[in-house]
Amino acid sequence: MKKIALLLLLSTSFIIAQKKKSTKMGLTTLDELKMTVYDKDSTATAVVLYEHANRYPDKANDEIPRTDYYYRIKILDKASFDLANIVIGIYKDQRVKDISAKTYNLTDLGTMDISTVLEKDIFSITENKNWKSKKFTLPNIKKGSVIEYKYSITSPYLGIDDWVFQSDIPKVKSELDVSILGNYQYNVKKIGYLKLDKNEPSVDKKCVYVPGIGNGACAIYSYGMYNIPAFKKEDYMLSKKNYISRISFDLKSRTSYRGEVKNYTTTWKQADKSLKESFFNNQTSKKSFFKKSIPEAILLTENKLEKAKKIFSFIQNHYSWNGKFWTNEDAKIKQAFQEKTGDIGEINLSLYNSLKAANLDANLVVLSTRNNGIPTKIFPVIYDYNYVIVKTIIDDKEYFLDATDKFLPFGELPVRTLNGEAREINFKEKSTWVLLRPKYKSLVNVVAKLNLSQEGVFEGNLIINKNGYFASNQRKKISSKSEDDYLEDFEAKNIDVEVEDYNVKNLTNLDKTLNELFKIRIEMNEELGNKIRINPFIFDRVSNNPFKLKERNYPVDFAYSRYKNYYLNLEIPDNYKIVSLPKKKAISLPNKGGKFTLNIVQRNNIINISSRIHISKSIFSSEDYFALKEFYKQIILSEKGDIILEKI
Structure with missing residues (x-):
């Protein structure tokens, strides 16, 4: 909220013309009520059919700027019933007026059933010394309902709130109209990756008449986006406000009728x-x-x-x-x-x-x-x-x-x-x-040396070394629990692993490598049979692809480069032969962004496996998204590879 006092003197004809642009209630149709799925996004639980805001000076209220808001939303699933809970926040001297809200449902006879929010069901809440809110809930919400509501906010402040075209649900149509007196200059920015379908700036040269001075001009902004996809959040992203499509207004300057300029942007x-x-x-x-x-x-x-x-x-x-x-x-x-x-x-x-x-x-x-x-x-x-x-x-x-x-x-x-x-x-x-960049390299080395007994038990040592952010996160985790609780959590995360002994080094020496040494025992479900299958990726296995979207229009931001190495030395019983091993793999990301390698070496009854996942860059453009998605897919497929043993 940008908070600067405002006083305008405008002609009645201009104000009436601007007010006529505001959307009226009663636009819901039978076709909208009959809709059961949004054809452009079958997963959508709701869709905004139309939303509109119109800002103009209110002649009936000392020319204080007024913004008329209108929303019409189709509810497709009960997961979006909370969209019927409306909260309108207002700052200090702002006022909310002319609230109107209705719920539309389709009857068995194919007609509209309309439920209206009554004035007694609209509540005023004081949030704190600066903020208040109006709250109401649209009644009779069902799967298939259409909700329609409007309200107006008058504000004695020059700040114009951002108009957000994109949200967590798709929108069919979103529009904004703004009229600004010519002696006020704003920096207007479009943020986000979606293009405007409507961008029609204009000037009304006779929108203002000041007695003794004459006519003044107004800048008219008219924006619109149509068929707007829902914004899909995913792992490894900055705040969605960086990417979500919207229009932002920042007040730059104001010129008085004497020609004096006051700058609101500063050095x-x-x-x-x-x-x-x-x-x-x-x-x-x-x-x-x-x-x-x-x-x-x-x-x-x-x-x-x-x-x-x-x-x-x-x-x-x-x-x-x-x-x-x-x-x-x-x-x-x-x-x-x-x-x-x-x-x-x-x-x-x-x-x-x-x-x-x-x-x-x-x-x-x-x-x-x-x-x-x-x-x-x-x-x-x-x-x-x-x-x-x-x-x-x-x-x-x-x-x-x-x-x-x-x-x-x-x-x-x-x-x-x-x-x-x-x-x-x-x-x-x-x-x-x-x-700002990380000072230390974030690295994890997992080294396991295990023997497999005839009874189907793996025994041996596990060493985990961590540096950088991996180390600081692990120190925080270890220090927040007793050793027993920490090891219990470790065993719960690594199913079938039993920790027989544990030692940690450099827990408080923050600029040194954090070293954890486990003596472990892993029992298979049964004794070894004639043929057995073992997945060697016992620890730190990648099981889920963090990149699932069909398309991602914003960067992948890992925050820091990261390196994960896994080494396994596995000794198998002499009376078993190795029938099959996981396949070797080597793949790289474009522009030296990272690489994955999987190597397997067999010497008699000892199997050595080394796996390395290196993400060398912290930020990847949206053009690299599919390469990253495929990169993780191949890692998951490779780590599904099993060792197959057969009794001699």
Whole structure:
């Protein structure tokens, strides 16, 4: 919500013309009620038949902008009955008016049965000090119902909400009409991969008459998309707001009747000042407090890198993150330090001040997390950012730091921050863009050495080594449970595996390889017969393809490259011969994106299998989607290959 006060003076004829564009109720047809499936998406549980928004100045309400909304939706399955629960959010001085809602059902006689929402069934809810909502539920919802509703919102703010063409259900038709007084300039952006079917901008040169000044023009925007597919979420994607098709309006400037221009977009220099005063809540100048709070032995450390690591570890272990992201609401790092808990901003601002207190070079870096969307770089919109980290330079080497995760080593950032470029805020010089990347290679090595006995029992050792994000995730998992509970979960995940002994190394040494050693026993369902079949991919087997869509119009974003290696040394009884082994395989992704190799070597009664899955790039374009899909398909097929043994 963009919140800037507005006052307009417009002619009555223009307002009436704009108001006529609003869609009226009563458009539901018998054919729509008879529809049982949407022909362009047979899996759809509902489909938007038509939706429309029309924004124009409301002459009857002091020319405050009014937006008339209209929706008509076909319910095809009970899974979408919740679409009948309508919530209209309004901010502060906004008002909702003229709510009308009906449910249409087909009777046994082939006629329409209409149920209407009564005024007494519309509820006003206060959500918090800034937000309220109107709520109602359309009655008599059945499989096959059509719901139709409209309402209007008047808003004294210049901000125009995004119009979202695409949603989780398909749409037949979605349209937006907006009229904007000529002395207001907006940056209008189309976001997403779908093309507009309707884009008809125009100008009404006589839409406004100001006494003593004369006629003024209005910009008229008219957009539409038709036959819009549902947006399908899938693994390895950023926030869907980056890709979902919509129109966005950002206020650029306003010109008064005297010709004075007020700019609402700002420079990064102005944004830096705003960040320091408002978003950082003046919490960037507390180094004297932290100079007293940090142990003196840390501050006296001569080696700069070691001193920075000790400060990082001190803040990292002093705080517990409360799960909240960066907010500009009453950030108080002194209080947070004393309570030993805080949000992202309080913890990392404490780290920033501590590094400054130790006379180390440090800057703050603001970013938008992976789930929050990619911020615009064209002009600064400080509300795009929901996270802050710290950058320090030691011996000409850059380190990006986030002290909110107790299981990440110095210089490594949480995966949630890997969202392209971030903005380094320099309060003395010009701010710059920086690209955030993982510091450590994320690698898993699984090594199993097993003997197969005549009784059908595998016995031996399993070693799992992890680095990078695989290691930090595993440390978090191990530390959250008792050893017994952890091993119980391990055995539940790996069916038929019994852990006889367990040892872990480097659990708290975060910049070292995490090493787990298991002594294991795996019992087959029965003793060995004349012919047996064994799948050798006992651990870390790929069983599901994460890519299932027929088409994906947005990138695949793994966040970081990853490497998984599996080695098996299997000794079989002397009185068995090997009849069949899995087939060797080697496939690669385009543009050196990754590779999969499967090698099998047999020496007498010992079988050695090595499998490697390497994803060398973190981001793949939508053009590479089918190659990735096929890549994982071939991995799954290869790992289904069995060893077949026969008794001699």
